Amino acid sequence: MRNQVKILGELGSMILIAAITALVGTILVLAVGADTGKAFGAFFSGILGSFYSFTEVLVRATPLILAGLGVAVAFQARFFNIGAEGQLYMGAIGATWAGLYLPAMPLYLHLGIAMMAGFLLGGIWAVIPGFLKSQYRIPEVINTIMFNYIAINIVGILVRTVMANKTSPLPMSPRLSDDLHLPFLADPTRLHAGLLVALVSAVLVYLFLYKTTWGFELRAVGNNPRASSCSGISVKKTIVISSLISGGLAGLAGGSEILGVHGRLMEGISPEFGYIAIIVALLGRNHPFGVVLAGVGIAALQIGATTMQRRAGVPASISLIIMGLLVVLILGRQYWIKSRST
Amino acid sequence: MDTGLIGILTALLAASVRMATPLTLAGLGETFSEKSGILNIGLEGIMLSGAFFSFIFAYYSQSILLGLLGGCLGGVFISMIHGYLSVRLNVDQTIAGLALNFLALGLTSFFFLMAFGRTTDLPECPVVHQIAIPLLSDIPIIGPAFFNQDPFIYLTFLLVALCYVVLHRTEWGINIQATGEHPRAADAAGISVSGTRYRAALLNGVFGGLGGSYLTLALLGFFMENITSGKGYIALVVVILGRRHPVGVLMAAILVGAAEALQFRMQTMGFGIPSQVFNMFPYVITVLVLLFSIGKNRTPAALGEPYIRNNR
Structure with missing residues (x-):
């Protein structure tokens, strides 16, 4: 049971991190005044197009x-x-x-x-x-x-x-x-x-x-x-x-x-x-x-x-921002999980 | 300017001092940080952020002083994130610093492009001009190098002296060193470890931000993507070569600055030696210094170690 709670907590925190980075990414795209639909379309077609x-x-x-x-x-x-x-x-x-x-x-x-x-x-x-x-x-x-x-x-x-x-x-x-x-x-x-x-x-x-x-x-x-x-x-x-x-x-x-x-x-x-x-x-x-x-x-x-x-x-340096942010959030998450499990 | 050996030497020394200034400033900040026990690889990000915000402030206000303020704020922004991550969250300081370098590079490039677009003629900001100090600037060779420079450089000399006094002659400076050497003992003696480390991180941001500002507000007069291009890492080198002593940091920075200035001169004179040979010097010397310091360990004992109060 306790294990399940822990796994759920980890999963939840991962989803939260993904959500935060996606949100920041969207805000940045909006900030340059780009068409979000077009921008995200380009992003995904660049990968899987x-x-x-x-x-x-x-x-x-x-x-x-x-x-x-x-x-x-x-x-x-x-x-x-x-x-x-x-x-x-x-x-x-x-x-x-x-x-x-x-x-x-x-x-x-x-x-x-x-x-x-x-x-x-x-x-x-x-x-x-x-x-x-x-x-x-x-x-x-x-x-x-x-x-x-x-x-x-x-x-x-x-x-x-x-x-x-x-x-x-x-x-x-x-x-x-x-x-x-x-x-x-x-x-x-x-x-x-x-x-x-x-x-x-x-x-x-x-x-x-x-x-x-x-x-x-x-x-x-x-x-x-x-x-x-x-x-x-x-x-x-x-x-x-x-x-x-x-x-x-x-x-x-x-x-x-x-x-x-x-x-x-x-x-x-x-x-x-x-x-x-x-x-x-x-x-x-x-x-x-x-x-x-x-x-x-x-x-x-x-x-x-x-x-x-x-x-x-949208400047490609957005990927550097996302990477840096991801690491900071993941580092923070480790602390968060540690402090809650003790 | 006269040619001849003395002329070349004078110009070279003056250039070395100018190259050394951003490294000295950033190195002073990192010295405080490392003395207190925080190894901040994010110095590159601090300088970059400082350079960016000093440019933005100076460009829109046309005021150098506001530019300086912006530079300090930009540096503090990055250094305090690192401080929070390493003091409060006890995360790995190296990885946090590395992440902040990426973050700073991304943010500054992104917002610079957003504000100014992709242009070939870079927007310019006001720059400081040199002020000759009467009499002293007439001394041959060293006069022009040390006493016919911009006020930034005089400020740097002043700060070196000030940092020495603070670090070695005040109780607060001793507290910083105690925190880096033996945080638990410092804690037991009533020193707030986290408070001391936060203040050191704050200073690191201010100094690193100033170092970044020097690039935009004095050396170049413009900003571009990745303008620091590794200067923050060289500042880390300077801290080690200078043995985390303010005067040592200044000397090491001038040495590294001289290598850089020499390399520019060699390039224009078209010698057959690739400039990379000179580029490599500071790094090789650092490795050698680390080698020769085997046994006489001068690094703060708790450098890079998170301090967790409730652990025994």
């Missing part, structure tokens, strides 16, 4: 899911990885490097190695702050933010120097060969196999977290590091492993963007995917399947908002 528009949502969701999974794994171990953005860029560097400079080999092998290179570089970029936290207790929040900016600048340096495209004055790497592309899933849309990588990763992360000893230890450390340490779990090792997997997944997001969308390394391939991934992880409650849903949801919000800007003149 055609098969093509829905595949665009999934293309946008792919890096969000991958990086979101990474953030979720880290958060479950209470490693506050704010560095998915930088890890994503390092992954992009790794994938581009493997795509450009490795000798010829069978296509799928090459694609696999390029993605693995993305995982590896992203992982390394997260393991450094992870190691510094576990070994020397250097707080990871500031460190991972610094690593974001360092990674972004490294990309800027690479595309202007050693990886520069000699035939173009623009700061970008040469194009990968046309074959070296994640397979398209539904011609003529842009939907690529990165989505499959994301979904498989979600299942693997689920199995890892909930069906293996390492995953159990990781969650235990996140819940109570002291108790875990007392029961013989190595907290240090666990944090290093979680940061490696976390950064690796964000690196996969970068690799998938290079091999599935852009075909070359350049600046700005991530419009804050790594930061939005944190919101995705929070909305998905750090559960792999929740992250998949939240990733698609946030992608839909962004794509819908862009369409709304194009067709009804």
Whole structure:
């Protein structure tokens, strides 16, 4: 009975949050003096108006899911990885490097190695702050933010120097060969196999977290590091492993963007995917399947908002407002539920 | 202006001080906040909101003073939401700050577009002008950098001194530090932990808002989407490099400002080194500083930890 009340309360609070954000969204649309019918029509047709528009949502969701999974794994171990953005860029560097400079080999092998290179570089970029936290207790929040900016600048340096495209004055790497592309899933849309990588990763992360000893230890450390340490779990090792997997997944997001969308390394391939991934992880409650849903949801919000800007003149930044508001409300809700249950 | 090495050096130093001012202001606010135990990643949002509201107030009133007021209010608006979330609701301060950055970016972009539309010629607001301090401004090299600037910069120097006195020489400043180091002990000693933290958040908003205002009311004279573009994060860097000490914050800000000014100069002179190399400096140095501070932990012990009074 008590459980039912709790579930009802959670459900109610979720509906309340959805209602508040919808209300704020409507007020904003009214404030710019747009036709609400037209605006909301544009919003939904941007998401579900055609098969093509829905595949665009999934293309946008792919890096969000991958990086979101990474953030979720880290958060479950209470490693506050704010560095998915930088890890994503390092992954992009790794994938581009493997795509450009490795000798010829069978296509799928090459694609696999390029993605693995993305995982590896992203992982390394997260393991450094992870190691510094576990070994020397250097707080990871500031460190991972610094690593974001360092990674972004490294990309800027690479595309202007050693990886520069000699035939173009623009700061970008040469194009990968046309074959070296994640397979398209539904011609003529842009939907690529990165989505499959994301979904498989979600299942693997689920199995890892909930069906293996390492995953159990990781969650235990996140819940109570002291108790875990007392029961013989190595907290240090666990944090290093979680940061490696976390950064690796964000690196996969970068690799998938290079091999599935852009075909070359350049600046700005991530419009804050790594930061939005944190919101995705929070909305998905750090559960792999929740992250998949939240990733698609946030992608839909962004794509819908862009369409709304194009067709009804409502600034697309409305999606940023909604995202920020959602997180604030959800944070508040956790307090509300906690204070009522005690 | 004369050319030659001295001329370049003078111009560079003056530019560094100008670049450093918004970082110093925001860094001072964050210093109060972190000393009291609140890590506010939302500094970017505070600055952005400050820049936006200072522009709006100054644009419609054509008054710099009202612009400043608007900037402070804009900063306080964001910082007090963060304060409420972290002091009253005990939520994760990092995520709250991040969410507020998104919220501030969204709100300012949205309302700016709504008010002014998508134009190529940006609307302009009045800006402050430099006032030379007699005699002092004639000192070679440092004179133009420190004593031939706008009043904003003089105010910043004054605030650095004031913050030092408040933080290290008044009871209230000591209370702030106690709250950040050991909230329970502070509470037992009769200090209101939540009150102290709210006041620190308020100061963070005022200073961060001023920092944002400096961009619109002094450096640029206009507003555009995401005008701060990461300055708030660099201000976080400055706080760490300056070891949460007002004078240290000023020095660190000038150092970072110098890197920025140098980078602009290198770009115009067309050296072969990508400007990103210089962009990267402050962040790499911060990581190194964090590395070398291993063992001598200077971070407030309760930084980022919610204080829940009834927990034992």
